[in-house]
Amino acid sequence: MAPAFPLDARIRSVKVQGRTAKFTANVMGDIQRTEVTFNADQPTINVVYRYDEGTDVFADQEIPAPGARSKGLRILRSRADPNSLHLVLEGLGGNSYGLRVRTPHQVGEVTGVTKESDGIRATHLLVAFDGPADTYVRRELIIPLRHSKR
Numbered sequence: 001m002a003p004a005f006p007l008d009a010r011i012r013s014v015k016v017q018g019r020t021a022k023f024t025a026n027v028m029g030d031i032q033r034t035e036v037t038f039n040a041d042q043p044t045i046n047v048v049y050r051y052d053e054g055t056d057v058f059a060d061q062e063i064p065a066p067g068a069r070s071k072g073l074r075i076l077r078s079r080a081d082p083n084s085l086h087l088v089l090e091g092l093g094g095n096s097y098g099l100r101v102r103t104p105h106q107v108g109e110v111t112g113v114t115k116e117s118d119g120i121r122a123t124h125l126l127v128a129f130d131g132p133a134d135t136y137v138r139r140e141l142i143i144p145l146r147h148s149k150r
Contacts, residue, residue: 007027
């Protein structure tokens with residue numbers, strides 16, 4: 001089993017059937033997969049990951065009608081380091097798109113991005129794209145992350 005976690009998540013332990021298990025974390029692009037191996041010799045296997053939450057980005061996707069062009073936000077890359085979130089996005093020029101950031105950190109300010117908290121540890125961002133209305137425009141953002149006291 002190898003679920004995906006954000007790069008800045010910290011895996012503390014894994015238990016299989018209540019017993020501590022060895023695991024390996026492997027970076028694969030913008031995520032880390034934390035793999036644990038076990039025998040599936042029982043009908044139900046209980047695997048529990050204990051971890052410190054990392055930073056993740058998501059957007060609501062609208063599925064275009066058959067034959068229609070996509071008009072939605074494209075999240076090409078999302079990578080968090082200890083102090084910032086690096087995003088590579090594409091959107092149609094002249095449009096703004098909603099994006100949510102779930103993180104245990106405080107999300108900083110960036111030019112051309114409007115920010116508001118939704119109260120459940122996610123921050124809503126509204127990202128504006130300049131350029132021709134019928135063309136996808138790439139935008140690279142570095143969003144500061146300030147560590148919250150725990």
